[in-house]
């Protein structure tokens with residue numbers, strides 16, 4: 613879509629490819645479904661929404677792919693107290709990669725499939741999102757140590773563009 617202004621004011625762009633502002637986020641179910649169909653990684657995309665990552669404030673912004681409009685965003689926070697993986701392990705699992713990881717894998721291996729990619733590039737984070745999708749907790753895959761969270765932002769009050 614070209615450019616997007618983060619809520620923090622940072623201007624982001626996806627004009628260069630791969631873009632450091634684009635994140636690839638999938639549920640484990642969707643990713644494994646694509647893998648089981650032997651889909652090529654190059655053909656994988658979320659048809660409903662796209663994810664933008666701000667290098668300045670680390671916010672993730674979800675954009676409706678059809679309208680190009682802001683859907684919601686999540687701010688990165690380290691929450692106090694102890695968040696145990698055990699307590700949220702039944703929440704939905706998300707996979708997260710940067711655009712560049714997809715790009716490099718496709719450059720390296722022609723026709724690389726979704727399943728092959730997952731074997732070569734296991735996610736660096738273990739992610740669980742709450743059923744109401746207001747919060748996601750991120751852990752280290754190896755020992756499930758809590759790292760940080762992504763918390764849904766209050767709906768911003770956009771002024772109509774005229």
Ligand SMILES: [Zn+2]
Nearest residue numbers: 618620666669
């Ligand atoms: Zn930002």
